[in-house]
Amino acid sequence: MDDTLCEMELKLKGYRLTTAEILYYMPDHPDLLQSFLWQTYDLAPKFPRVHKFLIFWKDEIEAAIHSVRLASSALIKPSEFRPVDGEFRLH
Numbered sequence: 001m002d003d004t005l006c007e008m009e010l011k012l013k014g015y016r017l018t019t020a021e022i023l024y025y026m027p028d029h030p031d032l033l034q035s036f037l038w039q040t041y042d043l044a045p046k047f048p049r050v051h052k053f054l055i056f057w058k059d060e061i062e063a064a065i066h067s068v069r070l071a072s073s074a075l076i077k078p079s080e081f082r083p084v085d086g087e088f089r090l091h
Contacts, residue, residue: 007041015041018072020050024063033066044072 022036042049047070057065 010041014043016044016072016074018042018044018047018050018070020053021069021071022054022057023066023068025066026063030064034063042072047072 018040020038020040022038023033024036025031025033038053040049040053050068050070054065054068057063
C-alpha cells in the first residue's frame with residue numbers, strides 16, 4: 001500500500017501527528033541532560049503509541065528518562081476563515 005494513502009487513512013481515523021521530546025540522562029553522567037525528539041501518528045488524548053515507546057525505552061535503553069513533553073495537532077480540521085483587510089497587487 002502507498003505510504004501516503006496509509007497516512008491519510010490514519011488521519012481520517014483520528015490519528016494526529018504527535019511529537020515527543022524526551023529529556024534523559026545516562027547513568028554514568030547524571031548531570032548531563034540530553035534531548036531526543038520522536039514523531040509518530042497517535043490517538044489523543046491517551047497516546048497509546050507514545051506509551052508503548054516509553055515502555056520500550058524503559059525496558060531496553062539504559063538512559064533514564066527525566067521528563068517527556070508532548071505536542072499534538074489535528075491535521076484534518078475545518079479551514080479558518082479570515083476576512084481580508086487590504087489588497088496587494090503584483091505587476
